[in-house]
Each structure stands twice: as C-alpha cells, then as structure tokens.
Amino acid sequence: MVAETVVPAGPGTGSPGPVVVPERGRVAWWKRLPVVHQLRQSVGLQRGMLVAGLVITGIFLLTAALAPVLAPYGYSQLRSADGPFGAQQPPSAEHLLGTTFGGYDVLSRVIWGAQTALLVIVVAILASIVLGVLLGLVSGYVGGWADRLLVVLCDAIYAFPSLLLAILMAIVISGGQSSMWGGILAAALSITVVFVPQYFRVTRAEVVRIKGEAFVDSARVLGTPHRRIMFRHVLRNSTRTLPLIVTLNASEAILTLAGLGFLGFGIEPTAAAEWGYDLNKAVSDVTSGIWWTALFPGLAIVLVVLGITLVGESLNDLADPRLRSRRAAAEVSGEVAETSVVPGGTLTAGPGGLDAIEGAGSRSDELAAAPALPDPDAVGLDGRPSGSADDPRDGAPHDETEDRR
Amino acid sequence: MTTTTTGTPVGESTGADPASATPRPRRRRGGGGGLGSYVLVRALLILPTVFILVTTVFVVMRATGDPITAALGGRLTPDQLAERIHEAGYDRPVLVQYLEYLGGIVRGDFGTTISDNRPVTEVLATYGAATLELATYALLVAFVVGIPLGMLAGYLRDRVPDAMLRISAILAYATPVFFAGLMLKLVFSVWLGWLPVSGRASTDAEIELQFLDDSTGFYLVDAIRTGDPAIVGDVLEHAVLPALALGLLTAGVFLRLVRTNVIGTLSTDYVVAARSRGVRESRLVRAHAWRPALIPIITVIGLQVAMLLAGAVLTETTFEWKGLGFQLAEYLQARDFVAVQGIVVLMAVIVAVTNFLVDIIAALIDPRVRY
Numbered sequence: 001m002v003a004e005t006v007v008p009a010g011p012g013t014g015s016p017g018p019v020v021v022p023e024r025g026r027v028a029w030w031k032r033l034p035v036v037h038q039l040r041q042s043v044g045l046q047r048g049m050l051v052a053g054l055v056i057t058g059i060f061l062l063t064a065a066l067a068p069v070l071a072p073y074g075y076s077q078l079r080s081a082d083g084p085f086g087a088q089q090p091p092s093a094e095h096l097l098g099t100t101f102g103g104y105d106v107l108s109r110v111i112w113g114a115q116t117a118l119l120v121i122v123v124a125i126l127a128s129i130v131l132g133v134l135l136g137l138v139s140g141y142v143g144g145w146a147d148r149l150l151v152v153l154c155d156a157i158y159a160f161p162s163l164l165l166a167i168l169m170a171i172v173i174s175g176g177q178s179s180m181w182g183g184i185l186a187a188a189l190s191i192t193v194v195f196v197p198q199y200f201r202v203t204r205a206e207v208v209r210i211k212g213e214a215f216v217d218s219a220r221v222l223g224t225p226h227r228r229i230m231f232r233h234v235l236r237n238s239t240r241t242l243p244l245i246v247t248l249n250a251s252e253a254i255l256t257l258a259g260l261g262f263l264g265f266g267i268e269p270t271a272a273a274e275w276g277y278d279l280n281k282a283v284s285d286v287t288s289g290i291w292w293t294a295l296f297p298g299l300a301i302v303l304v305v306l307g308i309t310l311v312g313e314s315l316n317d318l319a320d321p322r323l324r325s326r327r328a329a330a331e332v333s334g335e336v337a338e339t340s341v342v343p344g345g346t347l348t349a350g351p352g353g354l355d356a357i358e359g360a361g362s363r364s365d366e367l368a369a370a371p372a373l374p375d376p377d378a379v380g381l382d383g384r385p386s387g388s389a390d391d392p393r394d395g396a397p398h399d400e401t402e403d404r405r
Numbered sequence: 406m407t408t409t410t411t412g413t414p415v416g417e418s419t420g421a422d423p424a425s426a427t428p429r430p431r432r433r434r435g436g437g438g439g440l441g442s443y444v445l446v447r448a449l450l451i452l453p454t455v456f457i458l459v460t461t462v463f464v465v466m467r468a469t470g471d472p473i474t475a476a477l478g479g480r481l482t483p484d485q486l487a488e489r490i491h492e493a494g495y496d497r498p499v500l501v502q503y504l505e506y507l508g509g510i511v512r513g514d515f516g517t518t519i520s521d522n523r524p525v526t527e528v529l530a531t532y533g534a535a536t537l538e539l540a541t542y543a544l545l546v547a548f549v550v551g552i553p554l555g556m557l558a559g560y561l562r563d564r565v566p567d568a569m570l571r572i573s574a575i576l577a578y579a580t581p582v583f584f585a586g587l588m589l590k591l592v593f594s595v596w597l598g599w600l601p602v603s604g605r606a607s608t609d610a611e612i613e614l615q616f617l618d619d620s621t622g623f624y625l626v627d628a629i630r631t632g633d634p635a636i637v638g639d640v641l642e643h644a645v646l647p648a649l650a651l652g653l654l655t656a657g658v659f660l661r662l663v664r665t666n667v668i669g670t671l672s673t674d675y676v677v678a679a680r681s682r683g684v685r686e687s688r689l690v691r692a693h694a695w696r697p698a699l700i701p702i703i704t705v706i707g708l709q710v711a712m713l714l715a716g717a718v719l720t721e722t723t724f725e726w727k728g729l730g731f732q733l734a735e736y737l738q739a740r741d742f743v744a745v746q747g748i749v750v751l752m753a754v755i756v757a758v759t760n761f762l763v764d765i766i767a768a769l770i771d772p773r774v775r776y
Contacts (some may be wrong), residue, residue, distance in 0.1 A: 153457055161711045161752060171465070255581055259715070262581070262583050282587065283587065286595065288595075294588070295588070298587065
C-alpha cells in the first residue's frame with residue numbers, strides 16, 4: 001500500500017524534480033536486464049570491450065561446465081592405457097600442452113581448473129553478498145553504536161592486505177589443505193572474508209543515503225513495519241552498484257585463489273585442479289627452461305580475469321556519464337554525482353568510511369526525531385520522492401543524461 | 406553526506422579549482438576545524454584500527470590451536486609436546502595469553518619464532534628492509550610508467566592509443582604478479598641470460614654486504630657505500646626483474662586512475678573556461694588538469710601499499726628475494742604461527758600508518774578533506 005503511494009514518479013506530479021523518464025514503459029523487459037541494457041547503451045570501443053569480455057567470460061563458463069567432456073584426461077590422472085604419462089614431457093600429440101613435474105597432463109588440469117575457479121567464485125560471491133548486504137542493510141538502517149563498531153571493524157579489515165587475510169582464514173578453515181569440496185569451500189570462505197567489508201560499505205552507504213529520502217519517511221509515517229521498509233523501500237534501492245562490484249570481485253576472487261594456491265594454501269592436486277598450485281609447482285621448472293607447465297595455467301588465469309574485468313570495467317564506465325563514450329559529441333557538464341564504482345566505491349576506503357560515520361551520526365538523530373515530529377517537507381508534500389521503489393535506478397541523477405540521449 | 410571524501414574524482418564539485426587546493430585552513434560546517442584537529446582525530450583513529458587487526462590476527466591464529474603443536478606436532482612425543490607448551494605458557498587461559506601478547510607488542514616484543522628460535526623483532530628488522538627496498542623500486546616503476554601514460558590515455562580518450570593503454574592496464578591487473586615474474590624470469594634470465602634468476606645479490610656480493618659495518622639492509626645503499634661499482638651493478642641487476650614484475654602491475658592501477666581523473670577534470674568548468682580562452686589542449690592537460698587529478702592518486706597509494714605488500718609476498722617467493730614476504734611463506738610452510746603473527750601484525754601496522762600519512766598529505770593538498 002505504501003509502495004503505491006510512492007511509485008507514481010513519472011512526469012506531471014507537479015514537481016520540479018530532475019528525473020524525467022520518458023520511455024521506460026515501452027522498453028521490453030529483457031532490454032532492461034543489467035548486461036543487455038548496457039550492451040545496447042554502449043558504442044564503439046566500449047562496446048568492443050564489453051563484447052570481448054562477454055565472449056571470454058562465456059568461453060570460461062562453458063569450459064567450466066563442460067570440463068568432463070573437454071578434458072582429454074582426469075585432473076589427477078597419471079597414466080593412460082599405454083602406461084604412465086611421464087614427468088615434464090614437452091607438448092606432443094598425446095599431451096597437447098605437455099605434462100607437469102608430478103606427471104599430470106597440463107591441458108586437462110587447465111580445463112579442470114576452470115571448474116574449480118568457477119565454483120570458488122560462485123560460493124565466495126554468494127556468501128559475501130548475503131553476509132555483506134544483510135549486515136550493511138541492518139547496520140545502516142538501525143544505526144547506533146553497533147553500526148559504528150561494524151564500520152570501524154570493516155575499515156580495519158578492508159585496509160588489511162587481502163591476500164594475508166585470506167591466508168589467515170585458510171589456515172583456520174582448512175589448516176592449509178583438504179579435499180575437493182573442503183578445499184573449495186575453504187578457499188571461497190577465505191575470499192569471502194575479504195569481500196564482505198566491500199559489500200557492507202557499499203550497501204550501508206546507500207542505505208544511509210536512502211533512509212533520509214522522503215519516501216522512506218512517508219512510509220514510516222504511514223506505519224509501515226521496519227522490516228518492510230528495510231527490504232522493500234531501502235534494500236531494493238540500494239543494490240544499484242552491486243552488479244558492478246560482483247564482476248570486479250569475481251576477477252579478484254580468481255587472483256586471490258591463485259595467490260593462495262601459489263603460496264601452498266590451495267587445493268591438493270588429487271582433489272581438484274587449481275591454477276595457482278600448478279604455477280607454484282612450475283617455479284623450479286622455469287629455472288631449468290621448462291616453459292609449458294607455467295605458461296598455460298598462467299595464461300588461463302590472465303584470460304579469465306581479463307574477460308571478467310573487461311565486463312566489469314565496461315559496466316562501470318557505462319554507469320558513469322563522465323566516462324561513457326557518447327554517440328554524439330553532446331557536452332555533459334562536470335557536475336555529476338559520484339557514481340563510478342571503481343574510484344568511489346572500492347578504492348577510496350578510509351575516508352569514505354569516516355564520511356559514512358559522520359553521515360550516520362546526523363542521520364540517526366533525524367531518525368530519532370522523525371516519528372515524534374514528522375517534518376512536513378519530508379512526508380512528500382513537495383511532490384514526488386526522488387527515488388521510487390520499483391526502479392532502483394531512478395534515484396540516481398546520472399540517469400537523466402542517459403535517458404535523454 | 407556533508408563531507409567530500411578524498412577519493413571523489415575531482416571535477417565533481419566547485420572546489421576543484423587549483424586555487425582552492427592550496428593548504429589553507431578553513432572553517433567547515435558542522436564545527437570542523439583546521440588541519441591540527443584533523444591530524445589529531447586521524448591519529449587517534451589509527452589505534453583502534455591497529456588494535457582490531459592485532460586482535461583479529463590473534464583470535465584467528467589461536468583458533469587453530471596452540472603454535473607449538475602446529476609447528477612441531479608430528480615430530481615430538483606427546484609428553485615432550487606438553488612440556489614445550491607448558492614452558493611457552495600456551496596452556497594458560499587464552500585471555501591471559503592475549504593480554505600478555507598485547508603487553509609484549511607495546512614493549513616491542515613479538516615473541517620468539519618456533520622453527521628457528523629467533524626473536525620475531527629481529528626477523529622483522531632483518532627482512533623488513535629487503536621488502537621496503539623492493540616496494541620502493543616497484544612504486545618508482547609504477548609512478549614513472551603509470552602516471553604519464555594515464556595522462557596520455559585521458560588526453561587521447563577513446564582513440565587508438567587510449568584503447569591500447571587501457572587494455573594494457575587491464576592486462577596488468579589481470580596478470581598475477583607471480584606469473585608475470587615467472588615469464589620475465591623465463592625470457593630474460595633463462596632464455597636470454599641477461600639477468601640473474603633469483604636472489605638479491607650474487608653470493609660474493611652478498612657476503613661482502615653482510616660484513617659491512619652498520620649495514621642498512623638496503624642492498625643498494627650498502628652497495629654504494631662499499632664504493633665498488635661491480636657490487637652496485639650486481640645489486641641493481643638482481644632488482645630489475647622483481648621491480649618490473651611488481652611495478653608494472655601496480656602501474657596499471659595508476660594508469661586507470663589517472664586516466665579517469667584526467668577525463669573528469671578535463672570536463673570541469675575551469676578547464677572549459679581555459680579552453681575557451683584558447684589555451685592549447687596539450688597545455689590544458691599539463692598545466693590545468695593533472696594536478697587535481699593527482700589528489701586521488703595520493704589517497705589510493707595508501708591502499709596500494711596494502712596491495713603492494715601482498716604483491717611483495719608473491720614476488721619475493723617467485724624471485725627468492727629474501728624479504729618479509731619470502732620469510733612469511735617459509736614460516737607458513739613450517740607452520741610457525743608465532744612468526745607469521747609477528748609479520749602479519751607488522752604489515753597491518755605499516756598499512757595503517759601509511760593510510761594515516763596519506764590522509765594527512767591529502768588534507769594538506771585539499772582542504773575539503775578535513776573534518
């Protein structure tokens with residue numbers, strides 16, 4: 001019920017509001033899906049980068065899914081019907097990419113490694129989204145000392161070298177090594193600990209911002225339960241930047257996994273194939289001039305991270321009007337709100353958090369005052385709210401340039 | 406949000422004019438003060454950060470059990486093990502151990518390593534210099550390569566050089582530092598034989614450097630002090646590949662950041678005004694846009710130090726560069742958690758202090774940052 005009073009956010013509600021949404025209703029639903037929307041929006045080089053990224057990522061996903069079909073041998077297979085593979089064999093007809101020091105087939109391990117990487121990414125990101133978003137939502141909405149404590153804690157963890165944190169977690173979770181699922185879970189959870197603060201910060205910052213919007217105040221005045229406000233009004237408007245962070249984190253997850261494996265905290269070769277572990281074993285090979293054991297797992301990492309990063313970069317640029325390539329040379333003024341995820345979200349850590357503390361201070365005061373003495377302006381008398389519950393993107397000022405174009 | 410964060414790309418609001426970037430204390434809304442109070446508040450904020458990190462590390466390491474069992478578990482009889490645990494005091498309540506550990510840190514005592522029985526502080530002092538040396542070289546490479554190329558890419562936005570540079574920057578990000586290191590090693594050391602494969606210096610040079618009085622631990626500095634050009638050359642030769650591997654990957658981050666900020670700054674009102682006065686495009690970048698674009702870089706360096714330390718762990722392992730990272734990997738293999746704890750806590754402190762210094766510098770340059 002509350003949502004209906006809030007939703008009519010189109011033109012003609014008599015407000016001088018900046019957001020004009022001329023043709024939202026006419027665009028097919030699938031064209032508004034996250035990646036499809038950006039693909040249609042992009043031009044030239046940016047489209048090229050996005051498409052290249054999508055293609056590489058697609059190949060990666062297919063390889064991961066079809067690993068049992070594609071790989072000539074199993075990841076821990078040491079011998080075929082003709083006898084053992086032999087160690088450090090150069091590339092040949094039977095072993096297209098050669099064999100490793102331990103006698104595994106390099107090509108098979110590269111292909112199976114895609115599956116391990118994908119599993120770790122999925123588990124790590126799902127876990128960190130659930131944890132980070134929930135914590136950020138509740139912390140930002142409720143405020144108070146617990147909120148401040150969480151912010152300081154997350155800032156401290158965020159400032160910590162992420163690989164070291166992952167190493168510590170790997171020690172705790174698995175003692176350094178374990179079975180396939182155990183190893184994958186351990187690696188994924190180690191990475192989760194690194195990511196949770198990012199989702200926490202981003203969600204919390206958005207929640208604190210949106211909490212002060214008029215439509216939230218009006219929902220509160222109408223007696224909407226807190227839980228409904230939190231999940232329907234605040235959360236759905238706070239997830240705008242999450243897809244971008246997910247893509248950026250997916251590539252970071254692979255790098256962290258490889259780093260863990262390289263330091264010997266990966267997954268045992270008999271349990272699953274892992275590129276970082278193979279590279280670790282290849283260090284001594286390189287010194288004696290054996291190149292195939294290092295080159296191919298490394299290339300696999302580079303390609304997959306490249307593909308996912310290209311997608312993430314393109315999405316990030318497309319979300320930021322100052323970076324978006326435009327079809328026409330129309331000028332956009334410099335006064336655009338901070339929307340870019342890379343410079344504003346994940347990279348600028350410390351002060352952003354401090355800023356958020358200050359914001360929380362003033363907001364929680366408002367929150368305390370709001371139910372007792374509703375501010376007439378806040379209830380929405382001045383027209384429509386600047387964000388609507390249905391389209392999370394409407395609250396963002398940058399969309400006006402995008403829609404006008 | 407009333408305060409502008411340090412990381413906000415410039416060009417976003419009114420204060421981006423270089424004139425306002427002079428270090429001039431200014432009163433802020435909400436009772437904020439000048440630089441002095443900012444430094445004080447920021448300095449006080451380090452303590453909880455470090456405290457939280459130390460506590461986290463302690464809890465995490467103890468969650469796996471006591472360090473003696475972890476390190477020597479299979480090699481001693483249960484009786485011997487129990488005796489060692491008792492001697493080291495690991496059978497006391499965890500809270501007591503925690504308080505003692507905190508007390509030790511305050512006094513500068515990080516305990517004694519289990520695997521080779523050395524004071525952790527000595528390990529930190531010996532190998533810290535090596536890591537610092539590597540990080541300095543890498544940062545140097547990153548600055549020299551990343552910043553000019555980033556300005557070029559921002560200036561030539563969406564043209565072919567920009568596309569090439571951006572793709573290289575993404576490639577730099579996508580390449581794990583140990584893979585880059587291995588490939589550099591393969592090509593330049595093994596195949597071409599131009600550079601040494603690993604280590605910080607060749608054996609002769611290393612011995613000579615060890616016997617130097619009050620050595621700094623920085624091989625280059627020490628080598629220059631010996632006055633022997635052969636040793637200087639040897640030390641430099643060994644540093645090239647690790648510095649390139651770590652530095653070029655960091656340069657990618659700088660490149661992207663500078664590019665984004667140059668683009669942002671080039672579309673601000675004051676640059677548009679300068680352009681309308683007929684200022685040449687190349688001069689716009691060199692004289693108008695680059696300085697504000699550098700402010701976020703300074704902030705990001707703070708975070709880069711954290712990344713650089715993680716990168717150093719991997720780079721040092723790849724090149725057998727005997728620094729903290731190499732040592733950390735060794736101690737991890739030996740499951741010597743006292744040593745690991747010490748190294749990790751030191752790295753955490755370095756990161757916290759760097760972030761503090763960077764914030765102060767950012768506040769000096771840009772008054773909007775202050776509380």
